[in-house]
Amino acid sequence: MVETTVPPGTSGKIVKPLLIDCLKKRGLPPDEIKVGHSYERVMPGPKYIDSIQNFYRVFAGTDERSADAVEKFLRTVIKTDEYPLTKLGNTNATEMARFGKFFPCYEHCLHCGMEPICRRSRR
Numbered sequence: 001m002v003e004t005t006v007p008p009g010t011s012g013k014i015v016k017p018l019l020i021d022c023l024k025k026r027g028l029p030p031d032e033i034k035v036g037h038s039y040e041r042v043m044p045g046p047k048y049i050d051s052i053q054n055f056y057r058v059f060a061g062t063d064e065r066s067a068d069a070v071e072k073f074l075r076t077v078i079k080t081d082e083y084p085l086t087k088l089g090n091t092n093a094t095e096m097a098r099f100g101k102f103f104p105c106y107e108h109c110l111h112c113g114m115e116p117i118c119r120r121s122r123r
Helices: 010-025 048-053 064-077 091-121
Strands: 057-061 085-087
Touching: 010 091, 057 064, 057 091, 064 085
Parallel strands: 057 085
Antiparallel strands: none
């Protein structure tokens, strides 16, 4: 399971093919691989474990078998009776959900970095 903020397409177009290639090179069956995504939702500090177990999670798999495996795993970690899981249709959707929150920060940083350059170029 990819459990961090990544650009859309990472799980299906980078991680899964890479893992399949590695399995083939080792003579292992590539069709056994399961890949899913659930962006990380933890807070550092003394409540680290609490922030893992007691928070809603969004997840998906690159295929249905992978999604089922991710859900099974998350149910062993998250208190799903209080914090239900949300399954999305594919990993692009989960990756975009988190990346969408990141993008405005990126855009702001880009603007702040480009503004001085643009001002200098007008002189």
